[in-house]
Every structure is written in C-alpha cells, then in structure tokens.
Amino acid sequence: MGDNEDILQQAADWRAAGKGVALATVVSTWGSSPRPVGSKLALEQSGGFIGSVSGGCVEGAVIEEGLKSIADGQPRLLSFGVSNDRAWEVGLACGGKIQVFVERVE
C-alpha cells in the first residue's frame, strides 16, 4: 500500500537521523473500525507522527505508549474499544474494537 510505504520510509529516515522511533500497527479489529488491519502510524521521540491507526480516536494514547516503547525498548499490545458506560475513556466512537501492536525501531 502506498500509504504504509511512506510511513515506513519516514520511520527509516527518522532512525537514520538518530531519533528514537516506534511503529504502531493495527493487528486485529472487531466490528466496525475506522482503519483496516495493517494500518500504521510511526512516531519519533519528540512526538512527531505520520499515519493513523484509527480515525483519530486513539492516536493520542498510541503515541503515549509509543514514547514508552522508545524509552524502554519493550513492545506493547494495546486494546481499544468502547462501551456505552465508559465512552468518556479513550475509545472508538464507532463502537468497534481494535488491537494495536507498538514496537521500537531498533
């Protein structure tokens, strides 16, 4: 996909420039979800990012976890969903559920 190519290239460029970089990838979806499995977001240590893993609903949380991965080198598997009584938490307004894998680019 052209999109992911640009995102991977940006991740490689940031890494080449000596920045800490993490990649987030949608690895599972249930129900309606804004971005398909395989969608990616790359971020660098100061919070700059490219791409998306949702329609914007969970990017903030994913970037936060990505920064942690950059710091400690540990991959993370994140789950996001929404239920009516917890709709104010980070979640997907569309009612779907997604799993996002976050990893540091070594």
Next chain:
Amino acid sequence: MKLPLLEKALAASRSGRAAVLLTHLQSGHQSFIEGSETIGDLTLDAATLEAIRKAVTDDRNMTVETAQGPVFIEVFNPRLRCIIVGAVHIAQPLARMAALTGYLVTVVDPRTAFASDERFPDVTLSTDWPDEALEKLKPNRRTAIVTLTHDPKLDDPALAAALRSDAFYIGALGSKKTHAARLKRLTGLGFGEAELARVRGPVGLDIGAVSPAEIAVAIMAQITQVLRAEPQSDREAA
C-alpha cells in the same frame, strides 16, 4: 522491529516483490519471508505456514493463534498500478486521482502533442504504441488498465494486450454503441465472450458523470469497487 528488517520490507513493497513480515505479538520477535528466503527469530509450524499462504493469496493482513502465541502476518504485495491509455482530457484528473488513491500511474499515448510534460506534470509518460508500452510495463494482478482514446487504432491493441495480462481491472471509455462495436472487433481478434466480459464498458460507475473530473471519479470508484468489493476468487471464476 530491527531497522534492516524495516528496510527489507520497504524495498519489497517498492520493487513489486511479494513478501511477508511476521511478528510475535507477545515477544515482538519477527521474521521476514521473501521468495524462498526466510530471515528472523520465529519458528514456523505447518499451521502457521498454511495461514501465511492464505494471507498472501487473499492479500489480507491477519493475526493467527499459534502454539507459541499470537502472530501477526503482514503481507507486502506489489504496488497497485494504473495504466491509462490516451493522454486525453479525462486522463488529467484520472492520473491525479489514481496517484492519490495509491497507484503508480503511467499514461500511454504515442501522440506526443497529447502526452506532454506540460499537460501531465509529475506523471510517468510513455509515448510507445500501446501494445509495446504494455509489453514493457508487464501488467500483473495488481494493475488496472483504462483506455480513453476512443480511437480503435490505439484502444484495440491496448485492450488486446490487457486481456492477455492478469490485470484486475480493464475499462474502456465509449458509449454502449462504441463498446458493442469494440467487442465485435476484439472477437475478430480471437477473444471469447468470457474474456471480453473482463472489459468494463461504458467505463466507470453509472453516477451520471459529465465533466472529465466527474468521469474520472466514476472510473476510480469502479476500480476501487473491483479491487475491494469483488473477491479475488469471483474474478478468477469469471
């Protein structure tokens, strides 16, 4: 993810080679498969290899449960390409829309007055005769081909070459009458009914498009529909 692996994935998606990246979602360990070569940390059992084959065939990323835990299979398929035959007015918005949609675009027209850099800035142009151009471009199952010239001298050799390829989409501009005449000529070249059914004409979804840009929208929408909404197996059966 290790940087060399990322660069391999990037190179594969650029070059048009099919490749697969596997990620163990608990440990983060990864393997990369390209052709007969596998590099990386994962041990792959028969069930996982079967799932990988299916993911590649369906062009679908997926997470599978294995004896060692969940593994994410990411498929790198050759880039989508769009070959537009006829550097006509409609080709101008269509080339831009196809590029926006993620396609590598080539516009083919031996008439250099049409296929000029002024008319198509930032677009790859070929001024070869369409059948020669297609022979060089080698359309595959990730390629859409659209003929727009209205001129049988240019459209027919392009369509004949397209029909001999695995292109997932073949569309030809022209009214119902023009299309019927075209199919008759292609039948004369030896193509059967089932083969000719691959040619979509009049091209594009029927949304009442009038202007060149609107017609480009109708064509791009139809290409997307064939790519995403019609399963591969149906296409193969057709």
